[in-house]
Each structure stands twice: as C-alpha cells, then as structure tokens.
Amino acid sequence: MFMGASTKQGYEIAHKSREIVRSLIGDKTALLSPEEKSIVERIVHSTADVEYADLTIMTSDxxxxxxxxxxxxxxxxxxxNMVRAGINKYSGSVNCYISHPKVIKLAKENEITRAAAAMQYAAENDFEGIVVIGNAPTALYKIMELVEEGMMDVKxxxxxxxxxxGAADSKESIKKTNIPSLITSGPKGGTPVAVAAINSLIGISKKGIE
Amino acid sequence: MFMGASTKQGYEIAHKSREIVRSLIGDKTALLSPEEKSIVERIVHSTADVEYADLTIMTSDxxxxxxxxxxxxxxxxxxxNMVRAGINKYSGSVNCYISHPKVIKLAKENEITRAAAAMQYAAENDFEGIVVIGNAPTALYKIMELVEEGMMDVKxxxxxxxxxxGAADSKESIKKTNIPSLITSGPKGGTPVAVAAINSLIGISKKGIE
Structure with a gap:
C-alpha cells in the first residue's frame, strides 16, 4: 500500500509521482520533519499544485x-460527505453528519449552515478526535466556538x-487558538487537500513517527 | 437552490462568491456561451483557483x-467514490464501481488499475450516459479504447x-477523439473540478439552455 494505490500499475504511478513532487518542492520542505514533509508531498501529489508547498502551515504539535x-x-x-468518501483506510469511525435529519433541523432553527450545525451535533454527541474541514468556513468557526466554550474535545x-x-479569514482565526492544526493560507484548499492530509496521517500512525 | 447551498447563510456565501469569481475571470470567459461561462465560474468558485479559467476546455458540442x-x-x-459523493441533486443514477468485487478481480486478472477495470465493467453492463473522471488517467484511456472499439456508449x-x-497526456488524447468533452489542460484537475462541472450541468439541464 502506497498513497492509496492497490494494484501494481497504481503503485508505479504513485511512486513516480512522488519522485516528481520531491524534485519540484524539495527546497521548500527542507526544514520540515519527515512526517510534515510527507504530508505536504501528498497534498501536492493530490492536487498537482506546487503552490501548496508554500500555503500549507502546521502547528508544531x-x-x-x-x-x-x-x-x-x-x-x-x-x-x-465528499471528504468522508476519500478516507477509507482507517480502523476507527469516520463520520459526517451534514445530511442527518437532526442537523438539518438544527440548521433551520438556529439559522446557521448545515456544516456548522453538524459540528454542534457532533459536540452534543460526545465527539472526541480529529476534525477534517475541506469546505465550510462556517464549520471551522463553529469548532473554535465550541472548543472555546469547553463543549468539544478536538485533538x-x-x-x-x-x-x-470567509475561507481565508477562518483559517487565520484558527491559527490564533491553541488547537493543533493544519491549514492552507488564503482562499485555496478543499476536499483533495483535506483528504490527502488525513490519509497521510493515517499512514504515519500505522508506520510510527521517525 | 444555488450551487448546492440549502440554507439562507449558505446561499448568501455562494452568491457573494459567484460575484467575486465573475469580477476575477470575466474577461477570460467573455467569448463563452452562458452555459459554458456558468460551468467555468462554478469550477473557479469550487477551487478558489482562477487558473482554471485558462485551463478548462470544452468541445463545442x-x-x-x-x-x-x-x-x-x-x-x-x-x-x-469521492466524485460520486459530490453529486447529489440528480434524478438519474450515479454509479462508481471501483470497489465492486468483480472490478477488483478484473483489475488483478488484466493487470490494469481498478479505475480502468471499473470503466470496462460499466461498458460490459450496458452503460449509456456521461463519464466523470476526476482522478485516474488510466480510466480516461480505457474510455477512449472502449469507445473506439464500439463497446461503450459515452454521450x-x-x-x-x-x-x-499521465494526467496531462490522457487529457490531450481525449481532445483528439470525437467524444464531447470537458478537460483541464496540464497536470491540474481533480475531484472538485469534476464535481463542479457535472453539478453545474445538472443545474443547466433543469433550467434549460438559454
């Protein structure tokens, strides 16, 4: 298994791509830890966009x-759900509540987006773990609010x-909190970036940190 | 309903975003039809990457x-599956066979990727419609081969x-066929681009062409 490839041909493509990525962004990732480097490489591999080597920022923890x-x-x-669909090698549970009837009701009642309501719903149902937000700034703001209030256990x-x-501002705001985070500066980001980052972490957690 | 938004707040964000996109790429889409313009705008909205206004190419049909x-x-x-997860307002069926047991078997037997095997499986099961490829060049090559052989009815x-x-080359190759197509030149593309394009088309099919 390497970067999601499950056949010989798939593996070869993924391997060659990773070599190209390294040659393109090697100078920009020189100061990162092996794990951080691996995450950034996978994001660039998944988007074919070298700009993410400059835009991706992780807190030290x-x-x-x-x-x-x-x-x-x-x-x-x-x-x-699009982000959830990209995460398929994890032994724990991967949830998305945006289409849950209670979330739809919560969104209407509180006049918030469904993405934000889904975060609140998770908090109310004893969430403990990692939050992966690929699209909705409103969900990111809601997370900060819930953590601030001591209502949500976000690792x-x-x-x-x-x-x-809203996207760029929401990401700048999370940098000011104590929540360990990976963000992309500016308007860019999205599902493939989110999925690449979490799948890379899942791989690292299986191998162990160097 | 506007660009997937389903709450007042979501609608307002989508609307404001579309205005910003128009101001950023208006000069580049001036020669497109209203429908083509709408598709390109949605791709740029979904990726926050104005470069797609230059990279997106559609055949006239x-x-x-x-x-x-x-x-x-x-x-x-x-x-x-990630692409399939992003398509949720279509009244017809949306299928992805990459995890189907028969596809996994077919990929192993023929030493091809699962994405390519999934195209072959669809062709063998009387597929007729639109193919949306957000990730795998091997799937795009397989489509060309199957259409060439008269084995697959791709609209x-x-x-x-x-x-x-392989991504850039696969997209250049499809331009040389008679298959009506939307591609993005070069290495860039991916799930959000694919999803934005098909969801925009679904919206246009409900409203009717101007």
Whole structure:
C-alpha cells in the first residue's frame, strides 16, 4: 500500500509521482520533519499544485497530537460527505453528519449552515478526535466556538476550507487558538487537500513517527 | 437552490462568491456561451483557483450532448467514490464501481488499475450516459479504447484527472477523439473540478439552455 494505490500499475504511478513532487518542492520542505514533509508531498501529489508547498502551515504539535488520536482509534469528523468518501483506510469511525435529519433541523432553527450545525451535533454527541474541514468556513468557526466554550474535545483540526468568502479569514482565526492544526493560507484548499492530509496521517500512525 | 447551498447563510456565501469569481475571470470567459461561462465560474468558485479559467476546455458540442443525456436521466459514471459523493441533486443514477468485487478481480486478472477495470465493467453492463473522471488517467484511456472499439456508449466525458504522471497526456488524447468533452489542460484537475462541472450541468439541464 502506497498513497492509496492497490494494484501494481497504481503503485508505479504513485511512486513516480512522488519522485516528481520531491524534485519540484524539495527546497521548500527542507526544514520540515519527515512526517510534515510527507504530508505536504501528498497534498501536492493530490492536487498537482506546487503552490501548496508554500500555503500549507502546521502547528508544531499537529502531527504528534493527530497521530496519538489516530492510534487510539478516536473519531474522525468531516464537514462534507465528499471528504468522508476519500478516507477509507482507517480502523476507527469516520463520520459526517451534514445530511442527518437532526442537523438539518438544527440548521433551520438556529439559522446557521448545515456544516456548522453538524459540528454542534457532533459536540452534543460526545465527539472526541480529529476534525477534517475541506469546505465550510462556517464549520471551522463553529469548532473554535465550541472548543472555546469547553463543549468539544478536538485533538486536532485539518482546516482547509476553500473559497473567496470567509475561507481565508477562518483559517487565520484558527491559527490564533491553541488547537493543533493544519491549514492552507488564503482562499485555496478543499476536499483533495483535506483528504490527502488525513490519509497521510493515517499512514504515519500505522508506520510510527521517525 | 444555488450551487448546492440549502440554507439562507449558505446561499448568501455562494452568491457573494459567484460575484467575486465573475469580477476575477470575466474577461477570460467573455467569448463563452452562458452555459459554458456558468460551468467555468462554478469550477473557479469550487477551487478558489482562477487558473482554471485558462485551463478548462470544452468541445463545442459538450454542453448540448451532456444536457440531452441528463434530461433523459441517463447514467452518470464516476471513476472514484469521492466524485460520486459530490453529486447529489440528480434524478438519474450515479454509479462508481471501483470497489465492486468483480472490478477488483478484473483489475488483478488484466493487470490494469481498478479505475480502468471499473470503466470496462460499466461498458460490459450496458452503460449509456456521461463519464466523470476526476482522478485516474488510466480510466480516461480505457474510455477512449472502449469507445473506439464500439463497446461503450459515452454521450460525453468530463475528463479532469489530476497528477504529474499521465494526467496531462490522457487529457490531450481525449481532445483528439470525437467524444464531447470537458478537460483541464496540464497536470491540474481533480475531484472538485469534476464535481463542479457535472453539478453545474445538472443545474443547466433543469433550467434549460438559454
């Protein structure tokens, strides 16, 4: 198994791609730990966008706290189903509540987005683990609010919402909290970035940190 | 309903984002039809990456053939589950066979990727409709081969595989066929691009072409 490939041909493509990525961004990742380097390489591999080597920012405790949570098979919570669909090698549970009837009701009652309501729903149902937000800035803000209030046990956050409205600001805000986090500066980010980061961490948690 | 938003707050974000996108890429989409413009705008909205206004290329029959197929509620076939998870407003069926036991067997026997085997499986099961490839160049090559051999009835293809190995070449190859297509030039592309394009087409098929 290497970067999701499950056939010989798939493996060869993934391997060659990783070599190309290294040649393209090697100078930019030189100061990162082997694990951080591996995460950034996988993001660039998944997006074919070298700019992510500059945009991806992790707090110094992000890898350690994330791997600890994954080794304990704690929950992974995603903002949208597309992100959940990309996570398929984890032995713990991976949940997305955006289409849950109670979440839809909660969103309407409180006039918040369904993505934000889904975070609240998870908090109310004893969530403990890693939050992966690939799309909705409103979900990222809700997480910060819930953690601030002591209502949610978030071990780390992959916060890479995408878009021209709110996304960049939401990511700057999470940097100011104490939550271990990976973000992408500016408007860019999205599902493939989120999925690459969490799948890379799952791989690291199986191999162990160097 | 506007670009997947289902709450007041979600709608407002989507609307404001679309205005920003128009201001950023308006000069580059000036020569497109209203439908083509709408597709490109949605791709840029979903990726927050204005470069897609330059990279996205559609054949002149792409919108018409795609909308015709969607109106007839023909099948949508995706290469990976992540792409399928992003398509949720279609009245016809949306399928992905990459995890089907017969596909896994077919891939092993023929030493091809599971994504390519999934295309073959669909062809053998009377597929008729639109193929949406967000990740695997090998799936795009397989489609071309099957159409060439008269083995698969593909009305149009969204071919936006991503990556440094094979993706760009596979997309250049499909341009040389007669299959109505949307591609992104170069290594970039991926799930959000594929999902934005097909969801935009689904929206257009409900409203009708201007």
């Amino acid at each position: 992000f890898v350690l706290e994330s791997v600890k949570s994954l080794k304990n098979e704690q929950e992974i919570l995603t903002d949208i 780390s956050v992959i916060g890479v919402p995408v878009g021209f409205v | 792409f919108v018409l053939e795609s909308v015709k197929s969607l109106k007839n509620e023909q099948e949508i076939l995706t290469d990976i 149009s293809v969204i071919g936006v595989p991503v990556g440094f190995v």
